[in-house]
Amino acid sequence: MVRFFRHALPLAAPLAAMVLAFAAASAPAAPPTHTGTDGTGAASDQQEGEPQSDAAHPDAVVRSGLPVPRFVTLRSNEVNVRTGPGVRYPVEWVFVKAGMPVEITAEFDTWRRIRDVEGTQGWVHQSTLSGRRGIIVTGQQSRTLRRDAASASEAVAQLDPGVIAKLRKCKGPWCQVDVGGFRGWLQRDEVWGVYPKEEVGE
Known part of the structure; x- marks a missing residue:
C-alpha cells in the first residue's frame, strides 16, 4: 500500500479568516524507477544515503542517545516506509509530504521506527527525518x-x-x-x- 498526503488549495472564507485544507488519498504503488538490492525499488533510499546492509534483527534497539519516543518531521516529499529496519524489507507505503510530523518509537542502528497521526508504524532511514518540528x-x-x-x-x-x-x-x-x-x-x-x-x- 502506498499512502499519499497532499495539501489542497486554500478555500474561500468569510471576513479575514482563510481556511487551509488538507486532503489524504490512497493510490496503487507505482513501479520502481530501478531496482535496489531487495528488488522493491530502493533507489530513493540509496539516494538519501542509506547503507546497503540490513539491520541484524528488527526487534533489537540501538539508541542514538536522544529521547524515545520523540517527535520529528519528514525531510522530503518522498519517504519509503518499510516493514523492518533495512533495505531488504519491502516498502509498505510512501509518505509524500515534507514537514509532516511523525513520532519515533524505536531505533536500530541508522533506522527509525515511526508512527503517524493515525497510529500506523513502519521503519525509515534516519536521513529521511528532520529535527524540525511540525x-x-x-x-x-x-x-x-x-x-x-x-x-x-x-x-x-x-x-x-x-x-x-x-x-x-x-x-x-x-x-x-x-x-x-x-x-x-x-x-x-x-x-x-x-x-x-x-x-x-x-
Missing part, C-alpha cells in the same frame, strides 16, 4: 488560529483537520505555528505532534 490539526471541525495565546484573541485563520503547520513554540496550553503565510496560536489539544506537557522553543 503539527497536524486534529478533530472533526476547523480550528481557529489566533493572533495571541488567548481564547478571546483575534482570529487569524480557520484550519481544517489534517492541515500541517510548522511548530515554533509551545507555552502552557497554547502552541504557536506558521502555516500558509500566517502565524498564530492553536490550543495544544487541537493538534498532534507535541506532547501534553512538552516545552518547545524556537
